[in-house]
Amino acid sequence: MPTKDDTILLPRTKTKPKLERPKLYKVILVNDDYTPREFVVMVLKAVFRMTEETSYRVMLTAHRMGTAVVVVCARDIAETKAKEAIDLAKEAGYPLMFTTEPEE
Numbered sequence: 453m454p455t456k457d458d459t460i461l462l463p464r465t466k467t468k469p470k471l472e473r474p475k476l477y478k479v480i481l482v483n484d485d486y487t488p489r490e491f492v493v494m495v496l497k498a499v500f501r502m503t504e505e506t507s508y509r510v511m512l513t514a515h516r517m518g519t520a521v522v523v524v525c526a527r528d529i530a531e532t533k534a535k536e537a538i539d540l541a542k543e544a545g546y547p548l549m550f551t552t553e554p555e556e
C-alpha cells in the first residue's frame with residue numbers, strides 16, 4: 453500500500469508570471485509666446501500643487517529651454533492633470549500646452 457513517503461517530488465516547472473511594473477509618464481510643459489508667465493505659474497500651483505518657487509522655476513525652464521518636465525507619475529494621473537491644465541488655459545483664452553510621454 454502506498455504511503456505518503458512514496459510521493460514523488462518533481463521540480464517545479466511552472467514559473468511565476470512576473471508582473472510588469474506600470475510605466476511612468478512625464479507631464480511636459482511647453483513654452484509659447486502668448487501665455488503670461490504669471491498665468492503659467494498659477495496653473496502649475498493649482499493643478500500640480502507646486503509651491504510658488506517650484507512653479508516659477510519650472511515655468512522659467514520651459515520659457516528658456518522650450519519645455520520642462522513638471523511631474524512623473526502614473527499614466528492616468530499624468531493625462532488627467534495635463535488635460536485639467538490645458539482646459540484652464542483654454543478657458544482663459546491662452547494657448548498654453550502640456551503633453552505627456554512615457555519615461556525611458
Ligand code: TYC
Binds near residue numbers: 484486
Ligand atoms: N514665454 C511666455 C512669455 O514670455 C511665458 C511662458 C513660459 C509660456 C512657459 C509658456 O510653458 C510656458 N510670456
